[in-house]
Amino acid sequence: MDSALIPKGVKRCSIGQFALWIAVVGAVLLWGVWAMLLCYFRGLNQTNMNNAYGFALWIWADLAVIALGGGAFFTGLLRYIFGKDELKHIINYAVLIGFICYSSALLILAIDVGQPLRAWFIFWHANVHSMLTEVAFCLTCYFGVLTIEYVPLVLENRQIDRLPFFHNLTHNMHGIMALFAATGAFLSFFHQGSLGGVSGVLYGRPFGFRTGLLVWPWTFFLYTWSAAACGPCFTLFITRITEMATCKKLVKDSVVELLAKIAGWMLLTYIVAKIIDTVYWAAVTAPAMGLTLMDFYSNNPGSAYGLWILIAEVGVCGVLPAVMLVAPGIRSNPSMRFIAVTLAVIGACLNRWVMVLQVQAVPVLPFEGWFGYMPSWQEIATTILPVAYGIILISLSYRYLPVFPQEQELNPIEGGK
Amino acid sequence: MFPFSFEWVWDMGHMVFMGGLWYALGILGMGLTFCIIKAVYDTVQGKGGDHGHGHH
Numbered sequence: 001m002d003s004a005l006i007p008k009g010v011k012r013c014s015i016g017q018f019a020l021w022i023a024v025v026g027a028v029l030l031w032g033v034w035a036m037l038l039c040y041f042r043g044l045n046q047t048n049m050n051n052a053y054g055f056a057l058w059i060w061a062d063l064a065v066i067a068l069g070g071g072a073f074f075t076g077l078l079r080y081i082f083g084k085d086e087l088k089h090i091i092n093y094a095v096l097i098g099f100i101c102y103s104s105a106l107l108i109l110a111i112d113v114g115q116p117l118r119a120w121f122i123f124w125h126a127n128v129h130s131m132l133t134e135v136a137f138c139l140t141c142y143f144g145v146l147t148i149e150y151v152p153l154v155l156e157n158r159q160i161d162r163l164p165f166f167h168n169l170t171h172n173m174h175g176i177m178a179l180f181a182a183t184g185a186f187l188s189f190f191h192q193g194s195l196g197g198v199s200g201v202l203y204g205r206p207f208g209f210r211t212g213l214l215v216w217p218w219t220f221f222l223y224t225w226s227a228a229a230c231g232p233c234f235t236l237f238i239t240r241i242t243e244m245a246t247c248k249k250l251v252k253d254s255v256v257e258l259l260a261k262i263a264g265w266m267l268l269t270y271i272v273a274k275i276i277d278t279v280y281w282a283a284v285t286a287p288a289m290g291l292t293l294m295d296f297y298s299n300n301p302g303s304a305y306g307l308w309i310l311i312a313e314v315g316v317c318g319v320l321p322a323v324m325l326v327a328p329g330i331r332s333n334p335s336m337r338f339i340a341v342t343l344a345v346i347g348a349c350l351n352r353w354v355m356v357l358q359v360q361a362v363p364v365l366p367f368e369g370w371f372g373y374m375p376s377w378q379e380i381a382t383t384i385l386p387v388a389y390g391i392i393l394i395s396l397s398y399r400y401l402p403v404f405p406q407e408q409e410l411n412p413i414e415g416g417k
Numbered sequence: 418m419f420p421f422s423f424e425w426v427w428d429m430g431h432m433v434f435m436g437g438l439w440y441a442l443g444i445l446g447m448g449l450t451f452c453i454i455k456a457v458y459d460t461v462q463g464k465g466g467d468h469g470h471g472h473h
Contacts, residue, residue, distance in 0.1 A: 124418045125418075125422065125424060126434065128430040128434040128435070129430060134434070137437070137438045137441075138441075141445065144445055148445065148448075148449060164459075164460045164465035165456055165460045166456075168459040168460050168464060169456035171456075172452040172456050176448055176452065179444065180445070183441055187441055
């Protein structure tokens with residue numbers, strides 16, 4: 001029925017199976033949309049945010065998907081600026097994943113902003129002293145870059161590509177893609193960094209506050225670094241999930257290994273910097289504010305923020321995957337590589353969690369206790385909404401667009417059609 | 418965002434911040450415009466009918 005739209009030389013499931021799959025994921029999507037509409041029409045009283053938690057589950061999800069979507073800018077930088085030509089076999093998917101992550105981030109922000117009709121104020125009446133203004137500018141512009149990078153892939157659909165104008169447009173956009181990739185890297189550096197800077201400049205919140213370089217706290221650089229390290233890991237993670245779901249090899253091992261190796265070295269250098277930052281913060285910055293390390297990790301209900309979370313983030317989900325990805329013997333093993341990239345992805349999410357949620361949970365005055373927070377079902381549903389949207393967009397792109405250039409070669413079918 | 422917004426001040430903060438924004442938007446806008454105009458020109462010239470080369 002839709003065979004004319006499917007790329008040549010590849011095999012896809014029947015339209016009935018595909019429709020059933022989309023319907024199942026679509027039901028989850030509709031659940032999220034319902035919660036989103038509740039937030040729009042009834043307001044932010046649908047959430048469990050309060051005076052202690054101005055940032056909550058949504059902002060964590062926002063920061064996490066932006067970090068994980070960093071695979072697009074970093075892979076693009078490696079491919080177009082540093083000339084790692086082999087990565088052309090995975091760049092399409094990195095862009096698609098980045099596009100989903102950033103559109104999800106914007107969707108979450110559109111709900112979180114509370115007054116969507118005034119969302120344009122941040123551009124029109126910009127506060128030039130705010131890290132969040134820089135984030136809004138760079139995020140929006142970079143989403144534009146990702147759209148520009150994703151559009152040629154859409155135009156390469158078999159039927160659209162038959163039209164000479166779109167074929168020429170795709171060709172021209174590929175011709176100057178290095179310019180867009182460089183702009184994307186510039187924008188990503190600043191918005192990833194500014195997201196880290198938001199917690200780093202909170203001098204009233206000693207858990208998040210960091211010293212730094214000029215106007216940039218160290219968290220500014222750590223966020224960009226971790227996004228460049230964990231973003232490609234997320235690309236590899238989703239690629240492997242897609243391969244498992246389709247029961248096909250979609251990208252050659254040499255390509256995957258190259259990206260895993262680069263991500264491993266980025267992760268290793270990041271985690272060394274993170275450890276130095278943590279030690280300096282624990283030994284110098286926090287004591288200067290009259291606090292010790294254990295003030296941030298003890299006496300909280302259920303030990304939700306015990307020392308375990310620091311060990312999990314830096315050790316289990318930081319040092320361990322970095323060593324695994326750097327060691328050639330472990331990296332070349334697909335199962336071990338998958339475990340490593342999974343740990344790295346969890347590590348990035350955990351880092352964003354503590355830098356958003358734990359920062360607000362820690363008491364800052366002597367008479368205060370730890371602040372608790374449990375998201376409402378509306379917050380959870382609207383956070384799952386982008387996941388369902390991402391699965392649907394990946395499914396549609398995989399079915400109708402030439403996302404994986406090596407798929408045909410790796411999965412030859414009889415007759416070649 | 419614009420010099421005619423009531424809160425605009427000609428200081429370093431506005432020039433760096435807004436300069437960066439308009440620089441990025443300018444590159445994206447000019448790049449995209451170039452691609453579209455060239456695609457129209459190429460199409461008028463009869464290019465793009467063979468589809469003999471891949472991208473990526």
